[in-house]
Amino acid sequence: MNMFCYQCEQTAKGEGCEKIGVCGKQPDVAALQDLLVHALQGLGIVAHEGRKVGVKRADADAFVCEALFSTLTNVDFDPERFKPLIEQAVKYREEVRSEVKAAGGAAEFDAPETNFEPAPSLDGMIRQGEEHGLLNDKETDTDKRSLKHTLLFGLKGISAYADHARILGQTDDSIYAFLHESMAALARTDLSLEDWLSLVLRCGEANLKTMEILDKANTGAYGDPVPTEVPLGPKKGKAILISGHDLKDLEDLLKQTEGKGINIYTHGEMLPTHGYPKLKAYPHFYGHYGTAWQNQHKEFSAFPGAILMTTNCLMRPQEKYRDNLFTTGLVGWPEIKHVKNGDFGPVVEKALEMPGFTEDVQDKTVMVGFGHNAVMSVADKVIDLVKSKKIRHFFLVAGCDGAKPGRNYYTEFVEKVPKDCVVMTLACGKFRFFDKDLGDIEGLPRLLDIGQCNDSYSAIQIAVALSKAFGVGVNELPLSMILSWYEQKAVAILLTLLYLGIQDIRLGPSLPAFTSPNVLQVLVDKFNIKPITTPDEDLKAILG
Template sequence: MFCYQCEQTAKGGCTKVGVCGKKDTTASLQDLLLYLTKGLAQVAVAARKAGIEDAEANLFTAKAVFSTLTNVNFDDTRFVALIEECVAKRDALKARIPSVEFSGPAIFIPAADLAGLVEQGKEFGVENDPETNPDLKSLKQTLTYGLKGVCAYADHAAILGKEDNELYAKIQGLLAATLSTDLTLEQCVEAGLECGRINIRAMELLDDANTSTYGHPEPTEVKLGATAGKAILVSGHDLKDLATLLKQTEGKGINIYTHGEMLPCTAYPELKKYKHLAGHYGTAWQNQQKEFAEFPGAILMTTNCIQKPTNYMDSIFTTGLVGWPGAVHVSNDDFTPVIEKALAMEGFPEDTEKGTVMTGFARNAVMSVAGTVIDAVKAGNIKHFFLVGGCDGAKPGRNYYTEFVEKTPADTVVLTLACGKFRFFDKQLGDIGGIPRLLDIGQCNDAYSAVQIALALADAFDCEVNDLPLSLVLSWYEQKAVAILLSLLALGIKNIKLGPTLPAFITPNVLNFLVENYNIAPISTPDEDLKEILG
């Protein structure tokens, strides 16, 4: 195997086992599924030209690509089923356009058994990419990883009934483009920017899905301690899974806790109305092995972020595209096994107090006090805004973000989102004229809210976003972050600080392009970066 799609990749690429826990067999099956999905995309592009839109193939494309994103699915048997489904959908769609001739992944025939599939998958890993130009390869891999993030958001939105055929068409077109052997560097750059643009659309769809179903987030104080009683912990990102579980557990004497990126869910009106949504437990995804082992109830993993379960295998459940060998997978929105497990476990013996945190400062909440914010800027009470957020991880160097936030001056405001906030989410930074200095915008997909806030401020001050007293200090881990970065570049946003390390799939020449055109820079030290930003 060879994998360098996440920030924690070992020495430029994992070759025996992934730092994430991915086995070489799983990596091989993911590579094969991704290759075949690009073939399905080729067929879908041709079918669309013939006036044929295949809704099932469209949604499957997003699901299949998302399943290869870091920390989603580690179950080889599930990948075999996805590969079989991909080929069936591809061939059914090909049969509807018999006059079109295909090649490559559009006609590839998978092996009949697991061992054969694993062996075939080795042909299509990064190390066997036929592209010989390292910069073209770098840009194509960046595009591929960005598309994994886009597909994640498209899948999340589709779960709540929000889909867009034009978005699917662009996803499939870009997937097919990664197979092209005659793209120029300029065309690859433009494809990456297009990926960023369609990611904005995917995040907009998801934002609409979440807010039209559960209401707009409201500033909410969330308890961090435990409440005595039976318990279920929900991690990942999926609002519908949490809503369904809350409904199915109502009146059963079970308290529901959020973990990781689920924290912002506690701010949605239609979710917070459930009295047994008891608070937030734990911190970011990479701490789950310790935190889950100490949790005295059932655990439900939604979307991505799962790690290898340790001594809690019998109490963890997966749903959706998440999978781990040996973990019980629940489907069809029936969480009975999770509920029964929670009732059979001890639960928390007593209440504990660990303070509270605030969340729910999405765009509606922030823009409702826009006049106050603007007046504070004009009066000189707010000198600067920092967006400090992104993915968290276990690699050394991430304490930079804690120190950076702690050292921001008292006349500045920190916006944050995604699990990177768990480095500092419980810091008491005070307020400026009633405006909290630390504003939690939400999950990683709520970067859409952050963008809308920035655009609204730019409009209010009649300037470009790059002219605002706003600096982006971002952390990245997996491919959703790649998609968001491409979106920021597509919007023309410059001067981004990125860390804790730069992507291994970015070549020196591609990095130079980003520096020259967007002034992207790696983080250094909090003191040096603050001095540079604030002058």
């Protein structure tokens, strides 16, 4: 059984995974994910038509985000969990179709996606999925297909961010409308190259709105992040490690472990959560353990407590820690214990059974909490430092980390940034340099951790605020973006930057396999996007 997937940066040979995913995804899961996307296209066609006659379904809107999020890299590897998702997509399609028909809208379509019926068995669905993979796309034009798949992967990123926001009570109907419209468009073959490019840039616009409501959701629930010192060494006592991105899961875990003698540690992209006032108020929310997602095999194996995996970034669990690993939400791996509905009792019980840390370990600390509110609270000082030439340049060195060779570029780049420059960072790419002491410029840290990839809106807001303060466009600021990408949320963020007209982005460690040469040339001509070279060459090109 073969597969084809090239949605992440680590795809085999830089071309596509054909036998098994580099991420650990098996061909059966790949086929089921492709079939789920096919089913969501049918739902999208009907839901998009429904909106023309006032038919909207909040439950179907939320479902689309959850379902697409499940197909993101390193989220759900359990084939059994895709069968109900596919069936539910068809169920929603038919329910919405009935409502559309009752409202006087079009309810019958030529598109086969709208009449698709899933096989009754999982094996049958897998066989169906093999017929709807990326290589079976009805669009045969290479450049159109490239843009079409770019759109699909961007939609997956939007869905992840929108799901996070919805969990904390923030939604925006325009985002759901765009998701349905775009899923419907993916089933078409009559769109021009210009149509696809327009949809791709609109995807960036929709993601900007999504990140805006996610920022509102996070700060509304937990306060604006504040600069916070986070210990990297463990504390004696029982322990739970939480990884992923989900703030609500962290809050629930903190509540359910109060008074139980368990210290809570973050891993990976959960590090920035230490800066939220309402989360850091819990005295047993102690420190950070480990680095980025791709190091979890080594780091999880050495952790002496329970481990909770939220959202994405799960890797194939090692035998040494399978018994103390739990997944929750949309994350899944066959035979790994899954905790539903925010009830982390089993996680707590396992932590109490395990030895925990036997002694305090003194180690470095790192600073987090430099979101847009924190940075702009000292905007006057920043502006003065720029005007007095004490700050020459800002670098946003941000994005995903990964195991593929070439990512040491980002460590070396930050190490070589001149001392009169400031480095802003976000997402897990920062773990290449997050614990380095870059010093400060008159009290302003030279390394500013803005947060998770989910906090990319903060970086945009900082750039916009600075551009207004200096009375110039963002592209005229002494600011350069040095980005690393890995999965589909990074694709959505990149599309947002392109929608905003950001020029001269340097992207690495390699360019997306789904970008055709002609599409890449369009991006070069229109946005001057370029691949990273070497730190010395890129710094010289930027700073002169």
